[in-house]
Amino acid sequence: MKKNFKKICSLILCVAAVFSLYATQAYAATNNGSCGENLTWTFDTDTGILEIGGTGKMKDWSVSSTKPWDQYKSDIRTVIINSGVTSIGSYAFGYFKSISKITIPDTVTVIGSSAFKYCTAVYEFNIPDSITSIGNEAFYGCKIKNINLPEKLTDMGYRVFTFCDALESIVLPEKLQTIGMYAFSYCTALKKAEIKGNTSFGDGIFYGCSALEYIHISLKTKNISNNAFLNTTAYICAAEKGCDAETFANNNGHEFRLCNNHENTVRVRGDVDGNGQCDGQDAFLTDLIVKGLLSANDIGEAGYKAADCNLDGVINDLDVELLMKAGLMLIEIEQYETDITTNSEAEKAPQIKFRLIDIITEILTYIINLLR
Numbered sequence: 001m002k003k004n005f006k007k008i009c010s011l012i013l014c015v016a017a018v019f020s021l022y023a024t025q026a027y028a029a030t031n032n033g034s035c036g037e038n039l040t041w042t043f044d045t046d047t048g049i050l051e052i053g054g055t056g057k058m059k060d061w062s063v064s065s066t067k068p069w070d071q072y073k074s075d076i077r078t079v080i081i082n083s084g085v086t087s088i089g090s091y092a093f094g095y096f097k098s099i100s101k102i103t104i105p106d107t108v109t110v111i112g113s114s115a116f117k118y119c120t121a122v123y124e125f126n127i128p129d130s131i132t133s134i135g136n137e138a139f140y141g142c143k144i145k146n147i148n149l150p151e152k153l154t155d156m157g158y159r160v161f162t163f164c165d166a167l168e169s170i171v172l173p174e175k176l177q178t179i180g181m182y183a184f185s186y187c188t189a190l191k192k193a194e195i196k197g198n199t200s201f202g203d204g205i206f207y208g209c210s211a212l213e214y215i216h217i218s219l220k221t222k223n224i225s226n227n228a229f230l231n232t233t234a235y236i237c238a239a240e241k242g243c244d245a246e247t248f249a250n251n252n253g254h255e256f257r258l259c260n261n262h263e264n265t266v267r268v269r270g271d272v273d274g275n276g277q278c279d280g281q282d283a284f285l286t287d288l289i290v291k292g293l294l295s296a297n298d299i300g301e302a303g304y305k306a307a308d309c310n311l312d313g314v315i316n317d318l319d320v321e322l323l324m325k326a327g328l329m330l331i332e333i334e335q336y337e338t339d340i341t342t343n344s345e346a347e348k349a350p351q352i353k354f355r356l357i358d359i360i361t362e363i364l365t366y367i368i369n370l371l372r
């Protein structure tokens with residue numbers, strides 16, 4: 001009997017010891033651990049910051065697998081990924097709707113599939129320049145308004161930005177080789193899209209983008225597949241007639257317009273031909289516009305807009321005159337304008353006279369140079 005009692009006691013002690021060991025282990029594992037061969041994570045319950053550090057790749061997860069920080073799903077406010085980490089694992093932060101800030105270092109080159117899917121409280125993502133690949137549905141359902149896709153990006157999966165209904169514009173960088181189907185589908189606030197390189201498009205990359213006004217296509221973009229831009233009424237534009245973009249538009253029922261690069265909404269005033277400066281050529285083109293010999297369709301809308309160099313809403317002789325005078329740089333137009341508009345009436349007359357002498361001298365010099 002005594003023996004049995006001893007046995008039972010030691011058994012109870014044993015169970016208690018094992019249980020306490022398990023309990024402390026479970027506790028210790030709650031706010032830190034491993035998330036890749038050489039990566040660790042720590043969650044601070046006070047600040048809501050999840051920090052990931054170490055070197056190399058993060059583990060990839062699936063929709064059904066448990067991420068190490070799953071138990072903090074509604075507590076994580078900020079994610080800080082430290083320098084040295086080279087990838088964001090698939091599903092790493094997908095459906096974490098309490099995260100509002102994510103910092104990604106420039107050691108990361110890969111964003112895994114669904115990595116930030118439905119991170120609906122993040123309004124801004126700074127994707128570092130180092131990213132070369134973005135996985136399927138990585139930003140699906142996010143509320144970002146703008147995103148700068150890095151210049152080094154070569155591959156994008158399917159439905160990467162689907163249902164990002166706050167996104168307003170997008171530029172697909174020059175080195176992008178492939179973009180998966182429906183990449184920007186149902187981005188209902190998307191107004192402008194610009195494609196810079198020779199990218200191979202999956203079907204319907206702007207499918208259901210009902211607000212999309214235009215898709216500007218680079219002259220480098222070749223052999224656009226017929227299904228690339230299904231279900232959007234956007235017009236297609238490019239800088240040259242007869243290019244692949246125009247052929248594509250004609251074959252697929254899109255309107256085609258000639259225009260220069262839309263990035264240049266800040267095109268230098270007066271730079272009608274888009275060569276980066278105001279010169280005699282711009283004055284010449286503007287004169288042709290004034291005489292009705294050139295239209296917006298001939299020179300593109302950006303160039304046409306630039307011809308109104310004093311921004312008074314009309315293209316007339318004054319623009320031609322200003323451009324002849326400018327010859328050199330925008331700053332001169334501005335200076336000339338300020339001079340004639342801000343000086344008092346009394347000062348104005350001699351000022352203008354002085355300027356006119358200047359202009360005439362310049363025009364004469366220009367002509368003399370031409371005749372040489």
Ligand SMILES: [Zn+2]
Nearest residue numbers: 216237238259
């Ligand atoms: Zn355009």
